[in-house]
Amino acid sequence: MNEQGILAEDDRTILTAESFLPGTIVELRGLRWEVIEATPMGDQTLLRLRGSGGAFAGCEVDVLSPFERVDLVSHEIDPTRPTHLSNWLVYHQAFLLEQALGAAALVAVQPGRLRIEPYQLVPVARCLRMTRPRLLLADDVGLGKTIEAGLIVTELIARRRAGRVLIVTPAGPLLEQWKAEMAERFGLRLVVADRGELDRIRKGTELGTNPFDHLPLVLASMDYLKQDRVLDWLERARYDLIILDEAHHYSDTGAEDDDRGDASQRRKLALVLAKAADALVLLSATPHDGHDRSFASLLELLDPSLTDGRGQVRGQGYRDFVVRRLKRHVKVTHPQTGQPVGFPERQVVPVPVIMDDARHAAFLAAQRELLGFVAPELKRAMRFRRYDDALAYLALLKRSVSTAYALHATVTMVRDRFRSLAEEAQEEAEAKRGRIRTLKALQRKAAKFGVLTPAEEAEREQMEVEDLAQQLALWSKEGRGKRREADQREDLAERLDRVVELAASGLGQDPKLDAVVENLRAIRRAAPDANVLIYTEYADSLAQVKKRLDDEKLGAVLTLQGSDDEPARRAT
Numbered sequence: 001m002n003e004q005g006i007l008a009e010d011d012r013t014i015l016t017a018e019s020f021l022p023g024t025i026v027e028l029r030g031l032r033w034e035v036i037e038a039t040p041m042g043d044q045t046l047l048r049l050r051g052s053g054g055a056f057a058g059c060e061v062d063v064l065s066p067f068e069r070v071d072l073v074s075h076e077i078d079p080t081r082p083t084h085l086s087n088w089l090v091y092h093q094a095f096l097l098e099q100a101l102g103a104a105a106l107v108a109v110q111p112g113r114l115r116i117e118p119y120q121l122v123p124v125a126r127c128l129r130m131t132r133p134r135l136l137l138a139d140d141v142g143l144g145k146t147i148e149a150g151l152i153v154t155e156l157i158a159r160r161r162a163g164r165v166l167i168v169t170p171a172g173p174l175l176e177q178w179k180a181e182m183a184e185r186f187g188l189r190l191v192v193a194d195r196g197e198l199d200r201i202r203k204g205t206e207l208g209t210n211p212f213d214h215l216p217l218v219l220a221s222m223d224y225l226k227q228d229r230v231l232d233w234l235e236r237a238r239y240d241l242i243i244l245d246e247a248h249h250y251s252d253t254g255a256e257d258d259d260r261g262d263a264s265q266r267r268k269l270a271l272v273l274a275k276a277a278d279a280l281v282l283l284s285a286t287p288h289d290g291h292d293r294s295f296a297s298l299l300e301l302l303d304p305s306l307t308d309g310r311g312q313v314r315g316q317g318y319r320d321f322v323v324r325r326l327k328r329h330v331k332v333t334h335p336q337t338g339q340p341v342g343f344p345e346r347q348v349v350p351v352p353v354i355m356d357d358a359r360h361a362a363f364l365a366a367q368r369e370l371l372g373f374v375a376p377e378l379k380r381a382m383r384f385r386r387y388d389d390a391l392a393y394l395a396l397l398k399r400s401v402s403t404a405y406a407l408h409a410t411v412t413m414v415r416d417r418f419r420s421l422a423e424e425a426q427e428e429a430e431a432k433r434g435r436i437r438t439l440k441a442l443q444r445k446a447a448k449f450g451v452l453t454p455a456e457e458a459e460r461e462q463m464e465v466e467d468l469a470q471q472l473a474l475w476s477k478e479g480r481g482k483r484r485e486a487d488q489r490e491d492l493a494e495r496l497d498r499v500v501e502l503a504a505s506g507l508g509q510d511p512k513l514d515a516v517v518e519n520l521r522a523i524r525r526a527a528p529d530a531n532v533l534i535y536t537e538y539a540d541s542l543a544q545v546k547k548r549l550d551d552e553k554l555g556a557v558l559t560l561q562g563s564d565d566e567p568a569r570r571a572t
Helices: 085-099 118-128 145-158 173-186 195-203 228-235 260-275 292-302 317-321 361-383 387-400 404-422 429-449 454-476 482-505 511-526 539-552 566-571
Strands: 025-028 031-041 044-051 060-065 070-072 134-137 165-169 217-221 239-244 277-283 331-333 340-342
Touching: 025 044, 031 060, 118 134, 118 145, 118 277, 118 331, 134 145, 134 292, 134 317, 145 165, 145 173, 145 239, 145 277, 165 173, 165 260, 173 217, 228 260, 239 260, 260 277, 260 292, 277 292, 292 317, 361 387, 361 404, 361 482, 387 404, 404 482, 404 539, 511 539
Parallel strands: 134 277, 165 217, 165 239, 239 277
Antiparallel strands: 025 031, 025 070, 031 044, 044 060, 331 340
């Protein structure tokens, strides 16, 4: 090689079309040219060259090599010799582009401390094939949607397709779980965007600064982001990737109910976020609640062209945007053999709860006394199709079979509230309608999402107690004449007192807790070290279950409920 960087005669080899990459600088007839195109033609290569300087700058010529001598101009890089930063940046970017892989390979295939199953790679592979990754990840519960979303995040970051990421989850344990999972398994330190964090950023920056511009990796709750002021900041922010967990919260059912305002705020948040990023991933194990409108509204967030704008899905094009697998559809790797096997199926074994007249006498007496005055009213409400009036009675019966403690606590609250209502004026119709709407909305939310926040759970219990007390108060005032009304009111109060007394004496005679203890002992005999999870719907039932298990000395008992703070959750 000579001083000009041109290959000497001894260094020359037969140059093929692969040697003349577009952009390569060559020397022809003493002038320098840039290769535009190289086409193989037998033992010759047709080159289209563009002049790099002099009289032929910008001119293009076609030549045959090696018929015409075309020499490659080599540029040796001397690390000790400084150069312009712009030149280094161009070279560095070219180097990075050379390292980019196609959609068939994964850069961050195993970035964290987890064992990845083959089916979990499908969502990230689908995203890589999309110019704008927009995906509804609707895998069944337990298949690892959080892991799949983490793989998408790390892969897009590794490919430099995402630098700013926003993850939105419901408030509470899920948010903390996301933060821990992303940090421990993927090494992503997400900052929780709450009021304190945004205030800290605003105080440390110029007036009018958008705090989200200073948060590249963010985790936030939907309840905080849907506030008008925060939503205004989000409308002026841009992210490369946004993930919405529990995406069914953002669906548009079109129903006019009491929680319509809250649903509208969540929907507005989703519409803003859908426009704030090129890549959008929705996570939900229940994307379709039986209504096409709600499912179509989720697809509309991904691509408005997937729906007809009237709540209906358009054709089958949406299938490219949805990944949906049930447990029976996937294979997992057996930890011992390494062979693919079917996902372990959950075995549901109903356990009968048998009430013995001798062992559970007080509990049975309380149940019979309760049914004595609830059943006639429930039948009357159903006969006259007053279904709103039946709500409270059904809620009371449901609590009465949870645990003896739940029965005692609920009936005690109903009795106390009934006594205070007995002398008050009759409830206004509008107040009753408002209470029924609120109670229905909470019950629908619990049925749809499977869980309520601690505040919502407390509100539901209060509404159920209030509704039942109001129904009983109204019943006591249906007698003809003041004396008849007073007698009926006193009779109801006495019957409630008897239920409370019987429930109190039956606290130690709970047949359901007896069944739980018997089954736990059977499990311990078969597997002494087995961990057992016990779920209760009501917080007061949870406390009673723990007390009974502690008394039976069946092992250490840990509790976890929605009202626990973060230190308590971590300790558990």
